[in-house]
Each structure stands twice: as C-alpha cells, then as structure tokens.
Amino acid sequence: MNHPVTDPNLVLTEQLTEKLGIAITEWEPKRLVGTMPVAGNRQPYGLLHGGASAAFAETLGSIAAVMNAGEGRIAVGLELSCTHHRAAREGLVTGVCTPLHVGRTTATFEIVITDESDKRVCTARLTCVIRDAPPGAKG
Template identity: 35%
Template sequence: MINSVTEIHDDELAGRLGAVITTATKQDVIETLPVLGNTQPFGVLHGGANAFLVEDAASRLAQLNAPVARIAVGTELNISQLAPNTTASAQAHAQVIKLTKKTLVAQVDIYDANNMLTATGRMTCVFIRQPGQ
C-alpha cells in the first residue's frame, strides 16, 4: 500500500535523512533536508544527498499527478552540483516540465539556507500499474 505522498516515515530513506515536505501540489513539491548529518567528511552537503532530494521531490510530484491505480517510478535522473552547501539546510523545489498520460518530467532546483542555488536536476518518471492491481 502506498503511503500518502506528503507523509514521511522513519522507515523510509527520507525519514532517516531528516527530510520534511513543506509543500505538495500537482504543480510543485518543496522538500527540506538538514545539512548536519548528511555531509561529506569536509562538512559540505553530500552530492548524493542532493541526488536524493531531486529523486524524492520529483517522485512525490509525479505521484501526485499519477493516473488512478498507477504509481510513478523513476527512469532517468541527472544532477548538476553548482556550489557547496555548508548552511543549515537544503531546500528542493520540484516543478513539472512535461506531463503526459504515461510520463512526467520534473525540474528540481536545490537552494541553501541563504537561498543560493547549489544544485539543479531533472528526473523522468513513468506511470506503471500499481503492484497487485
């Protein structure tokens, strides 16, 4: 059973990383992640944490737009790391670029706590039948 798109549970990667969904509509998803605990040894936000934010925010956005009895699964993910983030948090803003009956392409921009763009990415999701349906 799929949990609510806006709920984050401790047994999900998002919960273990400390992610919080602050906005979730069919047009955009905003998700925040603490930097502390998600850094490289040098004290900057790990690039994999940025990739997680792109995938998680885009997947939630796609699921909000999924047809009935379908789930969104990612098929392509790319990310460009633009600047190091050593602030308290990272905020991902996912928006729909293209939506069809079978796919959604999302653009995700990631900002530090000072509102500086630190990473940007894109994810393509396809809508498949929900397992067991």
C-alpha cells in the same frame, strides 16, 4: 486508511527520506517543496554530499510524479541528472519541484535545491515512467 500519496507523513515514514531528515512543506501536484538538513548529510570534507542532494531531488520528483499519475497508477524513476553548483555547509537546503512534462506514460520534473541564502546548490531533472499499479501495490 490514508493513501501515501495524499499523506506526506506516510510517505516519509521508515524510509531513506526519514534518515536524511527530509520534510515536505508544500504538497501540490504543480509545486512540491521540501527541506533537508545539511548536518548528517555531509561528505568527508564537511560539504553537503552530492548523493544526499540526488536522493533529496529524486524523493521530491518521485512524490510529485505519483501525485500527477492518477488513481491506480504508479511512477518509478527512469533517469536522474544532477548539476552541483555550489557547496552547502550548514543549515537547511530547500528543494522546489515543478513539472516540465506530465504525460500518460512519462513525467519529467525540475528540482532546484537552494541554501538558506537562496543560492542555488543543485539543479536536478528526474524522469519517471508511469504505469498501472500491479494488483495489491500502493500507488
């Protein structure tokens, strides 16, 4: 059986990420990249919803945290902050997640979301707590 941390297809199946249309395009512990369509993730004014950007950022950061946590460890979100710089109205946005700190018990990541013109839409920071996986848990 494939481990969900090493198989991006398992991580994204039947989850919020699937509903948002998130796809992982680069899968490394030091750089995780994904895309998300604006269509289907807009707020009433036709702009990319800030909550969709936040869910996108947390998805990328959480996956990266688990990848960096090590065998038999899990990561859960502790704090997420997002600064929304500009609107995205169409196309795909791309998120690039890089570690700022990876320790034994916490990990913090910066997630930069840009539009198709490479203009910054959102900057997010996610801190996760890293713990030993409980018996029977995936992680």
